[in-house]
Amino acid sequence: MNVMKRLAVLKFLNTMLIVILAVTLIGCNRGKDEIILITDIQIESNISTISTSQGTLQLGVTITPIDATDQNLTWAVANQTGQAIVSQSGLVTALKDGIVSVSVTSKLNSDINDSIIITISNQQAVQYQPLADAIIEANLLINETNVGNDSNSFVPEVMFVKQLDKDNLIAAITLAQGKITESNLSSEEAAQETLILEEAITLFNNAKKPGTKVILALDLGIADEFALLSKTGISTTGTTQIIGNVGVSPVSGAYLTGFGLMMDSTEAFSTSALVTGKLYAADYGVATPTYLTNAIKDMMTAYDEGIAKNADYNELYTGNLGGKTLKTSVYHWSNDVLINTDLTLDGTSNEVIIFQIAGTLTMAANTKIILTGGLKPENVFWLVAKTVAVDVGCRFNGVILTMTNVSFNTNANLTGMIFAQTSISLDAIIVTKP
Numbered sequence: 001m002n003v004m005k006r007l008a009v010l011k012f013l014n015t016m017l018i019v020i021l022a023v024t025l026i027g028c029n030r031g032k033d034e035i036i037l038i039t040d041i042q043i044e045s046n047i048s049t050i051s052t053s054q055g056t057l058q059l060g061v062t063i064t065p066i067d068a069t070d071q072n073l074t075w076a077v078a079n080q081t082g083q084a085i086v087s088q089s090g091l092v093t094a095l096k097d098g099i100v101s102v103s104v105t106s107k108l109n110s111d112i113n114d115s116i117i118i119t120i121s122n123q124q125a126v127q128y129q130p131l132a133d134a135i136i137e138a139n140l141l142i143n144e145t146n147v148g149n150d151s152n153s154f155v156p157e158v159m160f161v162k163q164l165d166k167d168n169l170i171a172a173i174t175l176a177q178g179k180i181t182e183s184n185l186s187s188e189e190a191a192q193e194t195l196i197l198e199e200a201i202t203l204f205n206n207a208k209k210p211g212t213k214v215i216l217a218l219d220l221g222i223a224d225e226f227a228l229l230s231k232t233g234i235s236t237t238g239t240t241q242i243i244g245n246v247g248v249s250p251v252s253g254a255y256l257t258g259f260g261l262m263m264d265s266t267e268a269f270s271t272s273a274l275v276t277g278k279l280y281a282a283d284y285g286v287a288t289p290t291y292l293t294n295a296i297k298d299m300m301t302a303y304d305e306g307i308a309k310n311a312d313y314n315e316l317y318t319g320n321l322g323g324k325t326l327k328t329s330v331y332h333w334s335n336d337v338l339i340n341t342d343l344t345l346d347g348t349s350n351e352v353i354i355f356q357i358a359g360t361l362t363m364a365a366n367t368k369i370i371l372t373g374g375l376k377p378e379n380v381f382w383l384v385a386k387t388v389a390v391d392v393g394c395r396f397n398g399v400i401l402t403m404t405n406v407s408f409n410t411n412a413n414l415t416g417m418i419f420a421q422t423s424i425s426l427d428a429i430i431v432t433k434p
Contacts, residue, residue, distance in 0.1 A: 036065060037068060038112050040112065041104055043061055043102075044059070044061060045059050049119045050084075050120045055181075059090040059091075059102065059104075070106075074088070074105045075103070077100050077103075079098075080098060080100055083098070083132075084120060085136055085180075087173065087177055088143070088170070093177060099117060101115050102116050108315055111318050128185065128191075131180055138176075145208065146160040147160060148160050149163070151212040154211025155213045155327070155329045156211050157211070161208055166204075172201075213312075215309075215330060218381050221294070222291070223295045223302065223419055226244065226433075227431055229246075229247045229248075232255065232422045233251055233256070237426070237428065240274050240431070241276075243432045244275075244277045245279070245433075246279045247279070247281070248282065249289070259279065260272055264278075266285070269284060269288065277433075299419040306383045309330050314333075314334075320337075321339050324343055324344070326344070328347040328352060329353065331353075331356065336357075336359035337355070339362070339364065344370045350379075352380075357383065358385045360387045360389065362391075365409075366391075366392065368395040369397045377399070377434045378417075380398035380416070384404075385404070387405055388406040391409050392412065393410075394412045396412065396415070400419065401419045405420060407425040407427075409429075415432045417433055
């Protein structure tokens with residue numbers, strides 16, 4: 001009987017161990033770097049009025065999902081017929097009778113937001129408007145300034161302060177907001193509090209530092225010797241013109257279609273009337289297979305290194321880049337990116353821009369990517385996990401590294417390079433390797 005009991009205990013312990021290991025593995029699979037995006041924000045309040053003189057109303061918020069990675073929010077007031085201020089903890093302080101709209105927005109994605117209309121009544125005449133204005137200004141500064149401890153974490157156009165500087169200004173705002181709710185606050189006291197807060201604002205502004213981060217170009221290795229490089233094939237139709245070398249590997253030369261290939265006497269490469277350069281395939285002779293294997297390896301390494309870089313901006317403009325101007329930085333999107341009107345990229349000849357796109361990259365017909373300030377196309381990197389589709393008549397600048405396929409439609413023009421882990425499809429376009 002004792003033996004049976006021991007066996008039962010051992011079986012129970014074994015089951016518990018399996019459960020613990022499973023839970024641990026699930027936790028590990030989530031990964032420290034997984035980004036969980038906010039999908040919804042809802043203001044929670046059973047009251048939508050302030051009817052007490054110098055009254056306040058504390059608003060709450062529900063975030064979905066509750067374990068979203070970045071839960072930083074921005075509170076703001078749009079004064080309509082009334083007037084109020086709101087702290088970054090959601091505390092609304094009434095200043096003038098009427099209606100105001102209070103909103104809360106995800107800092108990571110401005111499209112995720114909620115708002116509430118608040119009716120204010122029974123307020124005394126505001127004798128300390130300068131203090132209210134100073135509180136509003138201080139809250140704006142808090143929202144618009146980045147926080148960090150290392151200037152190398154920020155690109156030059158980004159201003160940041162240290163956490164202590166932010167904490168000091170938040171403490172000053174909290175004190176001022178507390179004073180403004182006091183019904184017996186005199187005009188003289190309000191003026192004194194305004195001076196104190198303005199001094200805190202000055203200290204905060206003086207503490208701001210510009211970033212000095214230098215973004216390095218991705219090392220393409222041997223792949224840099226190619227204008228087009230693909231693992232599964234490159235096809236072209238029409239009067240395509242390519243200036244630069246073309247390669248496919250591990251597939252054979254049969255997957256270079258539409259080029260009218262002419263094999264060189266060395267059998268190391270072929271030529272084409274459409275290409276100012278050489279064409280290589282994995283079944284060509286001499287050292288070509290090894291050469292291409294190394295080029296493909298370097299292309300994939302460059303993609304991995306680019307994706308691993310810390311982003312300066314996440315989900316900017318929710319991926320709709322039409323009509324925007326972007327400067328040297330690392331940009332990340334967890335979904336698709338669209339260029340439906342001209343996009344301007346600005347930077348010096350030594351600066352680099354890296355785009356990390358987890359979805360597709362689509363460029364609408366007859367749109368352009370314009371480089372200004374001396375920015376070079378070989379210093380603009382488009383890292384795309386899914387399809388890259390460039391429509392007719394487009395002007396594309398930059399280096400494309402993608403895990404899937406790339407297509408360029410009729411009369412498109414590329415100044416740059418394409419490195420595809422699947423196929424490349426071209427239709428009467430011009431490719432110029434910088």
